[in-house]
Amino acid sequence: MIIKSAEYLISSPEWEKCPVPNMPEFAFIGRSNVGKSSLINVLANNEKLAKTSGTPGKTQLINHFVINKAWYLVDLPGYGFAKVSHSQRKKWEQMIENYLRKRENLMHVFVLIDSRHTPQKLDLDFISQLGQWNIPFSLVFTKADKNSQAETSRNVKAFLNKMRETWQFLPASFITSTVKKTGRDAILEFIDEMNAQFRAIA
Numbered sequence: 001m002i003i004k005s006a007e008y009l010i011s012s013p014e015w016e017k018c019p020v021p022n023m024p025e026f027a028f029i030g031r032s033n034v035g036k037s038s039l040i041n042v043l044a045n046n047e048k049l050a051k052t053s054g055t056p057g058k059t060q061l062i063n064h065f066v067i068n069k070a071w072y073l074v075d076l077p078g079y080g081f082a083k084v085s086h087s088q089r090k091k092w093e094q095m096i097e098n099y100l101r102k103r104e105n106l107m108h109v110f111v112l113i114d115s116r117h118t119p120q121k122l123d124l125d126f127i128s129q130l131g132q133w134n135i136p137f138s139l140v141f142t143k144a145d146k147n148s149q150a151e152t153s154r155n156v157k158a159f160l161n162k163m164r165e166t167w168q169f170l171p172a173s174f175i176t177s178t179v180k181k182t183g184r185d186a187i188l189e190f191i192d193e194m195n196a197q198f199r200a201i202a
Contacts, residue, residue, distance in 0.1 A: 006044035030112025
């Protein structure tokens with residue numbers, strides 16, 4: 001897929017205020033500081049599209065971007081250690097759950113996992129929740145350039161093996177580096193295939 005245009009559209013405080021669901025939609029989510037904004041910018045070929053920040057919890061709304069005037073890329077608030085109140089965190093969680101379960105044109109969720117770490121309970125719990133809600137997802141292992149290739153492979157393998165304990169089938173997974181743009185083409189090709197499915201159904 002060649003990215004010809006990528007534009008910010010709107011930030012919504014709840015799923016009902018999201019744009020008209022007339023195009024296929026792909027959401028990106030991960031724990032705070034996983035490199036989500038950087039990955040979105042690399043995918044969209046626009047380093048200023050999503051605001052990157054060293055401060056965890058910067059994304060607080062449902063952010064829609066229009067890619068090639070043909071599909072939506074959605075940047076969701078991270079889960080995890082953002083320094084917010086318990087009530088604010090609960091509010092975010094409910095907003096995310098409503099969006100994930102009720103947004104009718106949502107084709108797929110890309111869950112970002114930091115490849116520098118061994119399996120984290122927070123990530124596994126979130127993925128388990130997606131499974132219970134029957135929401136299709138893939139895993140995107142980020143920051144592969146921050147580790148040796150062997151260490152990245154070891155952490156990815158450990159994560160997938162941990163999933164095998166409770167999952168019969170594993171989802172698609174991608175290893176990415178925003179510095180080297182590793183994984184970009186594979187993710188865009190994956191999205192392209194699902195866009196074709198959406199058009200076939202529509």
